[in-house]
Amino acid sequence: MTAVAAPSLDLSARVARVAAVALEHARRTDDEAVFQVEALAELRASGLLGLLVPVAHGGLGGGPADLIDCAESLARADLSVALIFAMHCQQVAVLARYGGEELRDTLLPRIAAGERYLASVTTAPGSGGHLLSAAAPLRETGDGLLIERFAPIVTGGAHADGFLLTMGSPGGSAPGQVCLVYADRAQLLITESGQWQPMGMRASHSVALRLTGTVPGHQLIGGPHGFREISLALFSPLAHLGWAACWLGAAAGALSRVAALVRSPAGRQRIDHRSELLLTRLARARHRIDAVHALLRHAQHTVERGGDLSAAPVQMLLNGLKVTAAESCRQAVEELIDAVGLRHGYFKDSATYLERVLRDLRSAALNYHNDRLDLADGRLVLLDRSVTHVAG
Template sequence: MKPRLGPELHQLLHASAEKTAAAGEPDREALAALRVSGLLATAVPRAHGGEGGDATEINRVTAEIAAADPSLAIIAFQHFAVSARISEWGTEEQKRALLPRLADGSVLAASSWSELGAGAAKQNLSSTGERRSDGGWVLRGAKTFTTGAAVADLYLVLVSTGGSVAGEQAVYGAAGQTFFLVAADNPGLVPDLGLNLAGMRGSATGLVTLDDCVVSDGDRLGPEGHAASIIAGVRESGATLGAVSAGIAQAAFDLALAHAGARGLLELATVRHRLVDLATRLETVRAAVERAGARTAADPGLATLHSKLYATSAAEEICLDVARMLGSAGYRAAGSADRLLADARGVGLMGPTNDLCRELVALSWTA
């Protein structure tokens, strides 16, 4: 299939990854290029100006971006996820107002679910949404590990709105939680890029404070108290963060191949065979991600979880092997295997974290 990322954009994003690894903040030029590239339209239906891409296409585009800049791939993946949730759960008014702008890049979306003390499964949220007498809501609390903080124009925020919801049971999220779409220019939403991450340093992952953040009921996404059902549907979609790991693994393999070729090492059978072994593992990562996106498994949700678990661990191993292969050459630039290894490790800590993925898979055996 023809790559969606042209060579000029790939080169720009690759240069961005090298700069942001040192600076620890997103590259605004690369973000601007991503916005106008047309790639952000991937998950938006054609009826609303998008590409109408399914999970397979979302994973493929995410992997291509990740091969150039993993941090921007995480930002794009979150944008795709919010776009898909609005397409699936949004009101007609929300779709008309937001989807065309999400498609053309004028609005960049981010998810703001996590917070300190809530646990990986987001079951103990302290952030709240309280209904006002005029029918609107006031949101209060603090969110952490929000990818795209301070660069997004729209945040999908998860808060507890209280009460029990009949039939709403979940192992990720909890009954009585609700999603709201909050614009970045809402005076009650205050982002902060205070997190200094070891990997994914250009992902704008930071904090979001909800300081008496007033929104209308029209900003609510999906039924009140039923956020857990929306979260469960994310896994069933087949879109997987394993695609980011696939892109990272590809970048590491390309680095090793270029290193061997530049030094005439491909004449050595031992080097060639070592590279073939890396390429085979890379192909297996791709297969796991493609299987999740195709949704051909008996349980698509489990396939998505397995794809993240396998792709993240395999990508980390590939990056480590490449770093060993390069030796001292791997430490000469921020864009080398050292950065890719840190980024690969970072994907495993992003939601659902790998430990939560393992627990979700294990629970399926006793369900």
Template sequence: MTTLLESHEHKSLREAVSAFARSHPRATGPAESRHFWQEAGKLGYIGVSLPEAYGGGGGGVTELSLVLEEMGAAGNPLLMMIVSPAICGTVIARFGTEEQKRTWLPGIADGTRLMAFGITEPDAGSNSHRITTTARRDAATGDWLLTGRKVFISGVDIADATLIVGRTEDARTGKLKPCLFIVPRDTPGFERRQLDMELHATEKQFELTLDDVRLPADALVGDEDAGLLQLFAGLNPERIMTAAFGIGIGRYALARALDYARERTVWKTPIGAHQAIAHPLAQAHIDLELSRLMTQKAAHLYDAGDDMGAGEAANMAKYAAGEACVKAVDQAVHTLGGNGLTREFGLATLITAARVARIAPVSREMILNYVSHQTLGLPKSY
């Protein structure tokens, strides 16, 4: 599936990723998912958005979102694509020191190293201003000491390090400001507990505890005073990639439903001939295509350096794709009836997976708040 907005190079990339992803069976466990990740890394798909000087493909979020969408459409959506190259890789590439770039970007690009991202806290979900994980300097050594908790952090067990969002005190105002720190997995005081999730996914979710975690001064990514600028440099790609994640899942579910509707015959014709079946599937396709166009717009704006325009478009894309994904999966399961809940057809597990695209990394209600305030100029209620 290509669009008029895509260049010849993008169409070729889409076709190559699709062929690669379809040549692999659906990953149903961590081992298969890791193998698929490593193979994708060797082909340059994981690092397609990272700078060529550090082993990447020199593209942008446009190319990376295209890769994730096609993987999802083939039944192999990689959740950590949203986290490792899109958030962590982007932030380090834009704001990291030369040493941080040389240390992390080549491995992220070729899939041999993985980074998780820790922002959400038990009392700071939608409102990131309530983050309480704090970092303070050890005056004697210059080290940083991090203390706090994080929750719903993906893939910490398989990640070499986690990019942690903490807060430091502004010496001038006394107010806390966000800062980013690279915390290696085995750092003393950095503990993890796996959350008991009903969501079927190869990537596990964790609660993190940081108890005076000591980090060297160079663990800080970027400027201590940059604050939200650096944070949103990673959050906008996160929204764009989540949209691509949802579109890919929706396309996969829709394709399974279409195959079934063309063949399944109850009366005299295949069930797909009946408008009660055909029209909802057509609506699902339309919704997916419209959300894809907004995703492409958001990716283009971000890659062009328009952070403000990309923020608006990324939120809209994530909203539209989340809704389209849930509807497509629901309609696919409904089309197959009882078969839609069997392991054979592989749709039932997508019911919960699709919900992720709707609620994470930001809820649809908060996106509506953003659009009503930032785009429409309406007053806040909070």
């Protein structure tokens, strides 16, 4: 993936508009476990859904650095909103690089115009979250490609205008033969099942969906067995960059609010600024956040340089980013809760809303489970006995 010049329009102003709306509705949508429809409407109006759409198709022409900046800023207001945005951008980038000409020319301008918010359908019962396996086959019929797919978790799926789905390759004979197909909401019969009552990430409304329908052949992305290449070269790298940016933004926002509380007139009266325990915990939280930021930017530059992203050192870097960000950002918020105590750290009505951020960040290690990535990296370590590092 090559670096792309920053969009000419002011991204910070667009993001600030969305973040303000997200923050306004964050407590209610968390309490009620409902999707942030207000923030999605502002994402559409702001043009940010077209962040990674090429300029030639009416988009902002952004790249990985822009995705990271926007996702991190949005997560300071609401991690759920940031995550649905980052995952949408991941789908858009895949369409822009691997979609056929007819699909790109039809779909990308609609995304840029805010008409299409895309959801990712990769989970399947019994898969353990493994991307390169798919039990539901994509079948070729006289009318097109038949989709019959159940996914236990689809982030924002009930509100999506279109979906990128992993399926077993048409005529495939091995579990690892996986393809990627686009389906518009209008092409599908969609049935929602179960209730969405999780610990955190409640406004992401990541419900279970059953999707059935037939789509034309040109909506197959990257060929009949193409998802492995897509995953290694773009899908997974952008997932790790986007997720880490979201988690980093949530933790950095939490530290910012705590620092503001401690330095406020009321905080100066109630909180002992000379407390070694307070200062040590603030320092540890900052160290964790800075370490994730450094690793994220190193991984971003590696992805932007392109080359073989499937190489063992690069895979370990990207997997390590995800694992480290998931663990360190949560640990930073736990340090902050310990620093400010029950009233400002643990109570739900605190202006720091650390309680919500901690619940949201608890999902990070489970979102493509850290254990799975550690297992993969353990194997890669044995293949890279010289302990090769990716150049900065």
